[in-house]
Amino acid sequence: MANRSAGQNAARVAAGVRIGLGWKLGVPIGLVALALACLIILPVMVVATTASQNEQGTTACSVGGANxxxxxxxxxxxxxxxxxxxxxxxxxxxxxxxxxxxxxxxxxxxxxxxxxxxxxxxxxxxxxxxxxxxxxxxxxxxxxxxxxxxxxxxxxxxxxxxxxxxxxxxxxxxxxxxxxxxxxxxxxxxxxxxxxxxxxxxxxxxxxxxxxASNISVSGNGQEVAASIMAATKQGKIQWLTPAYRDQVQAIADPNNWDGDTFTGDCAIDTRVLQVIVVATQTFPKIGISDLNRRCTGSTPGAGVYSLHWQGKAVDFYSFDGIATTGRDDNAMKLIPKLDQISNPGAAIGQLGCTGGSPDLKTMHQLLDSCNHLHYQLGPGNEPLSVTK
Structure with missing residues (x-):
């Protein structure tokens, strides 16, 4: 290989300001009463151990070729x-x-x-x-x-x-x-x-x-996945708009906050949401996160305490590859199909109506939301995500 002089790092601009969020209930209006009743009791976060990632084993893709x-x-x-x-x-x-x-x-x-x-x-x-x-x-x-x-x-x-x-x-x-x-x-x-x-x-x-989805792989239990997110943060691959959300993941990454497979801390985040964050880091060299568990920050925009953010079952991204996202820009459209393929039934993606691409979804449904981030939330069940081979 050639011996070259030092190249200039490409400038990266990470900007994202939360202005306001639309309703993100993820349930039909007719089921609101039932949803309110269920939200009285905070869900128990289930930690699922996933298979180890095989870096060398690959299978031919059915899509994605050049034209x-x-x-x-x-x-x-x-x-x-x-x-x-x-x-x-x-x-x-x-x-x-x-x-x-x-x-x-x-x-x-x-x-x-x-x-x-x-x-x-x-x-x-x-x-x-x-x-x-x-x-x-x-x-x-x-x-x-x-x-x-x-x-x-x-x-x-x-x-x-x-x-x-x-x-x-x-x-x-x-x-x-x-x-x-x-x-x-x-x-x-x-x-x-x-x-x-x-x-x-x-x-x-x-x-x-x-x-x-067969080529998407995330390894480890909840603590290990959180630890990998913090390692990526230390490397500068994840930026946090609000330090409190970074601290939530840091607490989950701490083995001292676990009793076997149960997280004993105050600010739980569903392991599947952490897996989604890892998938995003596998898609882009750098990502920005603006929202996780709002119950511990007291933040109540949009759907307020009825948002799945309040349960630790949602995540918002404000940038991909150092570029602010609208939720339907080219970068967002790279991630959305992957999330659709791995998601559990009833999962949802935000930014319906924002300028840009129109995803062809098989599992997720779309929610109206402000065009300064990409919102993702889990479906109502406890089904695992398809993130292992």
Whole structure:
């Protein structure tokens, strides 16, 4: 790989101000009386232990492939054979069942290494580097022909990426660096936004990669999932609009606040909501959270004490990838289909009526809400989410 000077980190603007929330009862009007009665007793938070995540085992996706014929002739300054190569990278990831985040990382890496061209040359540091990913002749990346083949070289990149522990929780450039072992871990950051644009345009806005629930995996019980969220917070991957909500998760992450599988603290959050947060961190390198358990903060906007936030069964996101969300912007539309596939019956997503995409939902229903965040709430039952393979 080339030895490069330090790249500039892409500027990230995280902004989100809560203005007001619509009603989020998640039940038909005819059942309001029943809902009020049920809300008198706070629910017991059930902790379900999920299977361990298998970073290396993947299954081909049924959706998310590239459609070069339906894409613009030029995307982000890339065109012609460059977009053909990007399509090959997307389809290679799709055939392996790589999540959307990994597909975008692969395209970003190839942009940084070769400008999305199959180069038959290296540089002073790596004179034997070849192909889209500038893979070395060291036995790790196959033959010369393999390294010069867009599909095979991309496949080998993905296989190496999937072996990196915790790659889905890394920043994009950090994950690419773990595979490429280049000089500057931040080098690829400047290609990230354009890579997302290219992948989105080539895949009709799906973001590439697997959106299937079978490829979404969250491991651990409630305490362990909360601990992973706090680890991501420490790494700067999760921002909290209100520190009190961060502190709620921190309390759940503390093993001293557990008696076996029962959380003994005051501000419980349903483990399934924590799992949704982890899924969001697997979808974006950075997320912003603005709302969790309101009972412990005394916050009563919108539906007040009847909101599922009051029960710890809802979460609001105010930004994805450092960009404020309207709940129907491109970033939100990457996450919503995943949540629909993993959700329990009766779950709901907010921001109905906000400008942007219109999700085709199979499980969740939609709620009217203000267009400065993305609201998610669980369904009324205790069914587990489909977050394990």
């Amino acid at each position: 070069l014929a339906g894409a613009p002739s030029s995307i982000g300054g890339y065109s012609g054979v460059q977009l053909e190569n990007a399509s090959a990278i997307v389809d290679a990831g799709n055939s392996l069942g790589v999540p959307s985040y990994g597909v975008n990382i692969a395209v970003m890496t190839a942009m940084g290494e070769s400008g999305l061209r199959v180069l038959d040359r290296g540089d002073a540091v790596g004179p034997d580097s070849r192909g889209l990913f500038q893979q070395r002749d060291n036995g790790q990346w196959g033959s010369y022909e393999d390294r010069m083949d867009p599909t095979i070289s991309a496949t080998n990149f993905y296989k190496a990426l999937l072996k990196v522990p915790g790659w889905q929780q890394m920043d994009p450039s950090e994950a690419a660096h773990a595979v490429q072992i280049n000089a500057d871990a931040n080098y690829y950051t400047k290609f990230w936004t354009t890579a997302q644009q290219v992948v989105s345009a080539l895949t009709g806005g799906s973001g590439g990669g697997c959106q299937d």
